[in-house]
Amino acid sequence: TGSTRPQRLLRAVQKNATQGDPQSVINAIDHFCRHKEWAMNVGDEKGSILDSVVSEVNPSTALELGTYCGYSTVRIARLLPPGSQLITLEFNPAYAAVAKQVIGWAGLQDKVQLVEGPSGDLIPQMKDLFGVQSFDFVFLDHWKDRYLPDAKLLEECSLLRKGSVLLADNVICPGTPEYLEYIRNSPRYESRYFKSHLEYTKVEDGLEKSVFLG
Numbered sequence: 001t002g003s004t005r006p007q008r009l010l011r012a013v014q015k016n017a018t019q020g021d022p023q024s025v026i027n028a029i030d031h032f033c034r035h036k037e038w039a040m041n042v043g044d045e046k047g048s049i050l051d052s053v054v055s056e057v058n059p060s061t062a063l064e065l066g067t068y069c070g071y072s073t074v075r076i077a078r079l080l081p082p083g084s085q086l087i088t089l090e091f092n093p094a095y096a097a098v099a100k101q102v103i104g105w106a107g108l109q110d111k112v113q114l115v116e117g118p119s120g121d122l123i124p125q126m127k128d129l130f131g132v133q134s135f136d137f138v139f140l141d142h143w144k145d146r147y148l149p150d151a152k153l154l155e156e157c158s159l160l161r162k163g164s165v166l167l168a169d170n171v172i173c174p175g176t177p178e179y180l181e182y183i184r185n186s187p188r189y190e191s192r193y194f195k196s197h198l199e200y201t202k203v204e205d206g207l208e209k210s211v212f213l214g
């Protein structure tokens, strides 16, 4: 039984990145995905847009849907102010195991709560499990047909407050048509599209930033 791509990505991090240095972890994954094996990380180009939105929001509590190998988890957590927390949800145990080690290699384990399980079950438990009142920032990067139901679930669970920011990956490729339709036409959100490219390619993709108006 051979290794999986996430396991090979983790080995590249352990080989090429410096422990406790998040930027070297990011660089090692981007190099691996650009020169060895493509993987569905948000990547460096969209990652820079993610960085600028996270820095602007400066969240105390942040949520990520779909950890995968932990690349965007590291990008977000490295920018968080002291005392703030990023909760990231991942329902595939094999991916969660890799992500835990990537986050640990970056030295960001104290800022991140990686929770294994499906977002639909976990979002209603956020208040009880982690004492979260509301999220200042949410990064959506899981299954594309789950963006809309999970955004609605966050609303229903009163986990968004006036000014909460949702940032969605892949709104062009693979695409999230129902989510875009809803969020761009809802009077409860102010949305803006950041045009970019699919990670490590020249294909168009982009991020949709939506501010909840309460």
Ligand SMILES: CCCNc1ncnc2c1ncn2[C@@H]1O[C@H](/C=C/CNC(=O)c2cc(-c3ccc(F)cc3)cc(O)c2O)[C@@H](O)[C@H]1O
Pocket: 040, 041, 042, 065, 066, 067, 068, 069, 089, 090, 091, 092, 095, 117, 118, 119, 120, 141, 142, 143, 144, 146, 169, 170, 173, 174, 198, 199
């Ligand atoms: C119960 C399902 C919904 N709830 C969920 N709760 C927790 N984790 C969930 C999850 N859904 C999916 N996940 C996890 O998120 C990750 C899934 C991400 C899906 N992403 C994509 O399909 C994707 C795909 C592409 C892509 C683009 C072009 C192409 F040719 C091929 C792929 C690019 C991206 O940037 C992507 O994000 C996995 O780790 C999965 O285990």
Ligand SMILES: [Mg+2]
Pocket: 040, 041, 042, 141, 169, 170
């Ligand atoms: Mg993505």
